[in-house]
Amino acid sequence: MIAKLRDNGYIAVKLKNMSESKWNSEEFLTYLMLYAAKTDGQIEYLETKDISDHHGEELTARMWDEIQGDTDQEAENKIKSYASTHDLSKKVDEIMYELDRVFFVNGSYEYDEVDRFIQIRRLLTTA
DSSP: EEEEETTTTTEOEEEEEEEGGGGOOHHHHHHHHHHHHHTTSOOOHHHHHHHHHHHHHHHHHHHHHHHHOOOOHHHHHHHHHHHHHHHOTTTHHHHHHHHHHTTTTTTTTTTHHHHHHHHHHHHHHHO
């Protein structure tokens, strides 16, 4: 895979999607953060940079490739699938705290980000 974080974002080669059942917890969290960041249809540089700073450039680039090929419905299904096969009950608050950081990286919340925040909590707790 060729993917590198640049000052202007990612340059990535599209690869076959991974199976969420084989994700480790860091891969899942990175995918989830990117899903949250793309709430408004695009992922802003500051959001990508924040995720990369916390999860590493290589992992963020790999999961970037993954999320770019998924529709919102496919992403939701992957999140629900992972949550249903992993006990996240003790991690939900920690995950939501990290999501909060990603949503607020530009200094404010958008209305659709609040909706996505609620939706993600629901996906994680009702799987």
